[in-house]
Amino acid sequence: MQKQFFFESIQTLCSSLQIDVALNRYLKHIKKTLPIDGMFINIHHAQYQHIQFLVHCNDTQSGTLDLRVPLSEEQNEILINKEWADITILNKISHEPVTEYITSQVVPEAKSLLMLKIYSQDTPLGMVVFYSKQHSAFKAHHGDFIEPHLHTIALLTAFELKGRNLLKINQDITKQNSSLKRALFNSHGVIGAESGLRPVMEKVKAIAKLSTTVLLHGETGCGKEVVANAIHEMSDLSDKPFIKVNCGAIPESLIDSELFGYEKGAFTGANATKKGLFEQANGGTIFLDEIGELPLAVQVRLLRVLQNSTIVRVGGSESIQLNIRIIAATHRNLKAMVHKGEFREDLWYRLAIFPIEIPALRQRTSDIPLLLQHFIELLSAKFNLTQLPSTTEKELAKLTHYSWPGNVRELFNIIERAMIQYPKGPLAFDLYDEELEAEPDHHGNVIVIDPSYAGNMLVPLDTMIAKYISHALKITGGKLYGAGGAAELLDINPNTLRSKMKKLNLC
Numbered sequence: 001m002q003k004q005f006f007f008e009s010i011q012t013l014c015s016s017l018q019i020d021v022a023l024n025r026y027l028k029h030i031k032k033t034l035p036i037d038g039m040f041i042n043i044h045h046a047q048y049q050h051i052q053f054l055v056h057c058n059d060t061q062s063g064t065l066d067l068r069v070p071l072s073e074e075q076n077e078i079l080i081n082k083e084w085a086d087i088t089i090l091n092k093i094s095h096e097p098v099t100e101y102i103t104s105q106v107v108p109e110a111k112s113l114l115m116l117k118i119y120s121q122d123t124p125l126g127m128v129v130f131y132s133k134q135h136s137a138f139k140a141h142h143g144d145f146i147e148p149h150l151h152t153i154a155l156l157t158a159f160e161l162k163g164r165n166l167l168k169i170n171q172d173i174t175k176q177n178s179s180l181k182r183a184l185f186n187s188h189g190v191i192g193a194e195s196g197l198r199p200v201m202e203k204v205k206a207i208a209k210l211s212t213t214v215l216l217h218g219e220t221g222c223g224k225e226v227v228a229n230a231i232h233e234m235s236d237l238s239d240k241p242f243i244k245v246n247c248g249a250i251p252e253s254l255i256d257s258e259l260f261g262y263e264k265g266a267f268t269g270a271n272a273t274k275k276g277l278f279e280q281a282n283g284g285t286i287f288l289d290e291i292g293e294l295p296l297a298v299q300v301r302l303l304r305v306l307q308n309s310t311i312v313r314v315g316g317s318e319s320i321q322l323n324i325r326i327i328a329a330t331h332r333n334l335k336a337m338v339h340k341g342e343f344r345e346d347l348w349y350r351l352a353i354f355p356i357e358i359p360a361l362r363q364r365t366s367d368i369p370l371l372l373q374h375f376i377e378l379l380s381a382k383f384n385l386t387q388l389p390s391t392t393e394k395e396l397a398k399l400t401h402y403s404w405p406g407n408v409r410e411l412f413n414i415i416e417r418a419m420i421q422y423p424k425g426p427l428a429f430d431l432y433d434e435e436l437e438a439e440p441d442h443h444g445n446v447i448v449i450d451p452s453y454a455g456n457m458l459v460p461l462d463t464m465i466a467k468y469i470s471h472a473l474k475i476t477g478g479k480l481y482g483a484g485g486a487a488e489l490l491d492i493n494p495n496t497l498r499s500k501m502k503k504l505n506l507c
């Protein structure tokens with residue numbers, strides 16, 4: 001009879017992986033033999049000073065719970081110090097005020113309890129509690145009936161806890177994932193928006209919603225187009241056209257017709273009227289990349305467009321009204337070009353209303369690991385790699401110490417090459433040899449001169465020489481001749497140094 005009871009009980013306990021469903025069937029079964037009105041499982045989390053109820057089943061209800069009953073310090077201590085037997089019968093619940101208090105949170109009508117400890121391996125897991133609404137309902141042999149089921153109940157409980165843990169981890173990851181996606185979305189694809197490009201993005205946020213003309217300046221490949229995209233995306237024109245024009249890539253003879261369009265018959269081959277890029281961008285944004293490459297003659301016409309907000313198609317006479325946001329970009333020093341007469345000053349004033357300087361990659365090395373991860377993910381999708389290749393600390397250090405004359409574009413190319421070579425990782429990066437000139441000074445010290453550090457931001461040679469001489473004079477405290485003087489430091493004849501300084505207006 002007991003054997004039969006055992007097998008049938010285990011069968012019900014194993015009938016579902018959902019603890020509430022299994023316990024409900026189990027309860028229905030054991031109620032036929034034992035004076036039980038219901039059952040619950042709880043865990044004492046002494047360190048958090050609370051009791052966690054996991055599941056509660058009776059005739060009318062059965063379900064999992066995540067009820068946490070806080071305990072006072074005193075109640076907590078009582079439970080910690082109480083030496084519970086593996087099976088405890090409490091036929092008058094009021095004899096144990098803490099247990100009565102805890103039980104009353106879920107079943108206030110319980111009068112007698114049959115409490116059994118459950119273990120996961122040898123670690124106490126919690127307590128499975130059977131209750132009756134009658135006083136003195138339980139006898140010692142009732143515990144003996146239940147005890148053989150405890151392993152299975154413990155297994156179900158551990159499984160339930162593991163499931164809850166996984167669910168929690170999953171929820172955390174989902175939350176993290178969506179916050180990462182949000183961060184990426186909010187930064188409109190600009191990696192480093194929260195680190196090295198934060199000052200840039202602050203300016204972008206400030207200007208995006210206005211119609212102000214923006215001039216982006218930065219070395220080649222540093223992300224001018226990426227930032228221009230972000231400005232358009234964050235503006236109220238994001239659903240309107242965004243037309244990109246590489247001013248340096250259009251042959252001079254075609255620039256006018258490309259930018260402003262042409263009328264049918266304007267020139268041989270003009271078989272139909274064609275809208276230019278400005279007209280195509282009407283209502284939206286035009287991105288004039290490499291603006292420094294525009295020939296002076298076209299600069300005049302562009303200035304007219306900016307001043308009047310109108311264009312006239314080549315071969316046409318009608319003025320077409322435009323409503324366009326202009327973003328221009330260049331890696332060149334437009335102000336220096338103005339001084340040299342290569343760029344119109346009036347156009348420069350029109351463009352440089354809100355300049356944004358995008359720092360070179362070597363000036364924001366904190367972005368390199370983020371960009372690396374981003375490009376690895378991007379390229380893994382392109383190359384159909386199921387596992388993202390990793391790299392080593394040493395290789396990452398190589399990337400952060402390189403001067404990146406080609407900036408992010410060069411980084412992308414180097415990562416792409418490494419992923420073709422080492423698709424399973426670890427990625428090793430083949431950096432172009434930097435042209436390091438190592439020369440011993442007159443004390444035999446080796447000084448590394450690295451002109452590539454300047455990237456494309458070269459200054460006139462005389463400016464550099466003047467800065468170098470001034471620096472030497474700073475070191476020597478203004479002393480020109482003799483031991484420890486600037487001439488000795490620079491290894492140059494003092495008269496030659498003096499005449500150079502005169503020429504460079506340094507004295």
Ligand SMILES: Nc1ncnc2c1ncn2[C@@H]1O[C@H](COP(=O)(O)OP(=O)(O)OP(=O)(O)O)[C@@H](O)[C@H]1O
Nearest residue numbers: 189190191219220221222223224225226331408409
């Ligand atoms: N912050 C960034 N986040 C993600 N990708 C970037 C970032 N900066 C640059 N890139 C990537 O690097 C490459 C070069 O960027 P981009 O074309 O914007 O540079 P650029 O400054 O406009 O270059 P150029 O001066 O040659 O026109 C592109 O593939 C771009 O997607």
